[in-house]
Amino acid sequence: LNEIDNLLPFKDHFLYNILNPRSIAVFGANNDLLGTMGSMQLRNIIAGGGLDGNIFPIHPRLDTVQGIKAYKSILDLPLTPDLAFLILPTKVVPTVMEECGQKGVKNLLITSGGFREVGGEGITLSQQIDSIAKRYNMRFIGPNCLGIYNGWYGFPNIKNANLNTLWVYETPERGNISIASQSGTIATQLSWYANELGVKIGKSVSVGNEENIDITDFLEYYQKDPQTEVIGLYIEEIKRGKDFMRLAKEIVPCKPVIAIYAGGTEASTRSIMSHTGSIAGNQRIFDTVFKETGIISTNSIMDFLYYLRTFSFAQKYNVYPKGEKVAIVSDSGGAGAMMTKSLELKGLKVPEFSQELKSKFLAKIPSTANANNPIDVTFHDDFFALIYKFPELLIKSGEVDSVIVFGIYDLDEFMEIIESSGMKIEEPMKLIKDTIPLTVLKPIKKLMQKYSVPVFYVGPLPYRYPWNKIIINSEIPLFSMWDQPTNCLAALTHYSIAFRNKK
């Protein structure tokens, strides 16, 4: 037990118990899993597997909810649950909170909306739940939130379980990324793409109106949390500016922070007002916040996902480029030229190689190819050279700080088409896919770690193709299409130079 406690010094933080409750009462779930939000959320809690036997649906009429014994009131429970979860009509919330207080519940998640974000009576209701919480010494996330996903629920005591109070049904694969979001959608609806791209999210929290617990609390928690190595934020406003700035400045050099700020324009500010009741600041203030703290910001949801993945890899394997010199090796002149332009526009360099390095390549590529940087191997049937030997040569040359390889296809697809055209493929060739993790991906990852030179692989096929899946499953940065590798490499390099490999 002592060992575990040493591993998890963050257990003292009040959010630890909210993210790792040993029992939960759920208000507002029934058996309609298509039309009732609370039911969908309860389904996800059940599916998480860690709370078996300690989930307590509260329902005024039903005896069982989703196969679990239900209680009429929280006061009837045989124990005091660690967490109460309210997905109820707005007006019932204060009464239920009172009962939770009487029962001795200390932590709540409140999904119900209709508070300060609707104005008028909603503001009165907000004040009411604040004072109830104060009276009973309770903490709560929300209202107007989806709650929490903790892929590390109960770890290391409990294995392969999660706690997911969010809706939608898709759950991300857990990893070193933690998200805190003032939008439920950004906390949860990224899951499909995250799983497609290999973005491994360990924790994700929808903070809602932040009536009691705010995004800065989570920043503080994620700072201490050894399971968190990269932080993603979706921001509509920041309530405790000074605390946020102080924390962010401490965190960023150790754990990169990626942020979206959604306010700053006329209609977006209005939209935010009615979304979480926040008063969005202006863009210039946030630009300053991001610049002073080193937080990496974007307005693009795809950038957000890709940056999270990029830094997740860099943190986990400690692969940070030492400078801005990039080598591109490509079987396509056009993609090579486009990436080169993109990198230069983003402040990186694609320098010419030394004569010595050039001649090493010229000996290995067709006579019509060229060994300037980018190296355009043109049509080239030595796939192993393109994806392993060439990057190896570049890494060991010491002439560049990172490498982009364009030319990842799905050879199984090619072979299938070739066979359907009546030609024969030799048996060993058909097994090549299964050997790639050992013959290419593992050694290239070792090289990346040894030299701290990232290698980004790029191809023109959607992620769903099996060869792409194999590379993603090996946790090697793979990019479908050639926009994002340059975006991500620029973000990674600028961060690395600022905080990791100071010149």
Place this chain on the structure above:
Amino acid sequence: LNEIDNLLPFKDHFLYNILNPRSIAVFGANNDLLGTMGSMQLRNIIAGGGLDGNIFPIHPRLDTVQGIKAYKSILDLPLTPDLAFLILPTKVVPTVMEECGQKGVKNLLITSGGFREVGGEGITLSQQIDSIAKRYNMRFIGPNCLGIYNGWYGFPNIKNANLNTLWVYETPERGNISIASQSGTIATQLSWYANELGVKIGKSVSVGNEENIDITDFLEYYQKDPQTEVIGLYIEEIKRGKDFMRLAKEIVPCKPVIAIYAGGTEASTRSIMSHTGSIAGNQRIFDTVFKETGIISTNSIMDFLYYLRTFSFAQKYNVYPKGEKVAIVSDSGGAGAMMTKSLELKGLKVPEFSQELKSKFLAKIPSTANANNPIDVTFHDDFFALIYKFPELLIKSGEVDSVIVFGIYDLDEFMEIIESSGMKIEEPMKLIKDTIPLTVLKPIKKLMQKYSVPVFYVGPLPYRYPWNKIIINSEIPLFSMWDQPTNCLAALTHYSIAFRNKK
């Protein structure tokens, strides 16, 4: 026959015969479909289906190539082919061109590289093939190109055939988009994504070094071609600047042109020099060209694909927004706020609705939702309202020029998960997917056409999900994730105001 001739006035253009040859001689193909480029290209020609019996492989040793009788020399052929296709070592090219000239061949595609792009002797070889072509009055695409894809091969006489001399193996679904590219990759390797996103490409040409036929020739051809309604260009240099400008100014108001210019930075210029031997201009010149002609330009390959798809839809169904006022209806406050900000940053407006329109919505959405623009319906189980009734109300209101709907999921996936959780789904619900094309997609497309108000659908799932596929197959603009809808709507609106719906 007269009718067909009227339909196809562009048949007189010299490129018509190159794109629609009735017979083809192929040099440089054998039976190795994995390691020899020419073999892969021949495979695609055979698979196209339209030239059955009129493909003539030329090979010094083999009697048959890919199951087709081969000839030792073009001089041995029983007829003069309409097109000769050379994928040969550089030094053999002049000799083979001579023989083609003697045989009376008038059109060639030359894939072989090693000409001006390698400098030195390559320049001499370039001059040599120029003078052979002149002597025999031959036209050729290339060298250093992949050739042509014509999804409309022989249309309307020949149905369901294509001519595809390009490599890779994936072929796009044909439509009203035509591409001319100074990169083989951009001409062909977009196919996987194009098919994933529903980008329907009818013609795609890799022009290579443009020794004899250039991108401006294709612009001229696409202008006349009734099968072309949107044009995509990948540009490293423009050889005939004045002709290009004159043509582009004529074409853009009728057929939108989307362009990538890959030069303009230091290393990208070097990379282009060794790619096609072009001397790339500077960025400022190209910015001026794009501004003066109305060509829509981007440095992003995903933008390129999405813009092509957006204009393909707008052209085919004549749906151009009349102004910059956008309505957003969303089940997510966060995605709504992000799209709102994005639209405003790109010069569009997300205006508040009239009280009358607001109250119509307030009657239909939950009390915790709001009817400002964006309309945040919050959690809402009336999927039909979200995807049909609400956009209909917005279109008919006359208060906005375009509509974005966020909240497309795959209900079949939900139902599967719900059933796996032991709940029952009613049978009619399970069939809903199959009814969507008739109950939602067809009527919404009619509304879009009648009012010239585009509706863009957006959801968080990758395109591969069946519900997404159904919407894409109905040729309705569907976007996976919420970055691209605002990009595309901005490009569409700015073009529409400039050229289609002048104020």
